[in-house]
Amino acid sequence: EAQVTQNPRYLITVTGKKLTVTCSQNMNHEYMSWYRQDPGLGLRQIYYSMNVEVTDKGDVPEGYKVSRKEKRNFPLILESPSPNQTSLYFCASSLSWGSGSYEQYFGPGTRLTVT
């Protein structure tokens, strides 16, 4: 089954404790992206990757890191989480970012709470 998986689905942590949210897709997609969803703000892009070893900042990259060492995986790293990073996080992928490949497939979301 074609899908984007994220782990963990739920996470409660404390300020400053490094964490990683994993994202994996099995569709051989080149493009992957991370979003955060907050009430009243919709989804905002954190980071994206056009292909292996190619990443770039989205609208709200502060406090986050990513890496893309393999095509299928795109982990999101919070080196020192703070309470303002409490949010719902989505990973998404698409075949590429060119014409005709516009549909993004979303993971199930990760609910993160930082106390």
Next chain:
Amino acid sequence: AQTVTQSQPEMSVQEAETVTLSCTYDTSESDYYLFWYKQPPSRQMILVIRQEAYKQQNATENRFSVNFQKAAKSFSLKISDSQLGDAAMYFCAYRSQVYNNNDMRFGAGTRLTVKP
């Protein structure tokens, strides 16, 4: 930067009736895609319908259709014969088609309630 505005935080509709969700966007680009995503309580993001800006014909997907007004920068979603399963948060989204422009923007969402 492009912006997407959904002016209706909440909407409600009676089962079997029709409801229209509004979306406006701001862009200086001529080539782009527009989307409506549905997010049910499960939180999964589900693509409902998409529209290419160069197409004048409004997209339709079964009970879902859009009214795309390019000059007015408006992209509303019409749900006909509403069903209880349509209850969800709906997000309007814009994606640039400009080469190497990664811009994808979402509106704040409209929560749709369906009354039996």
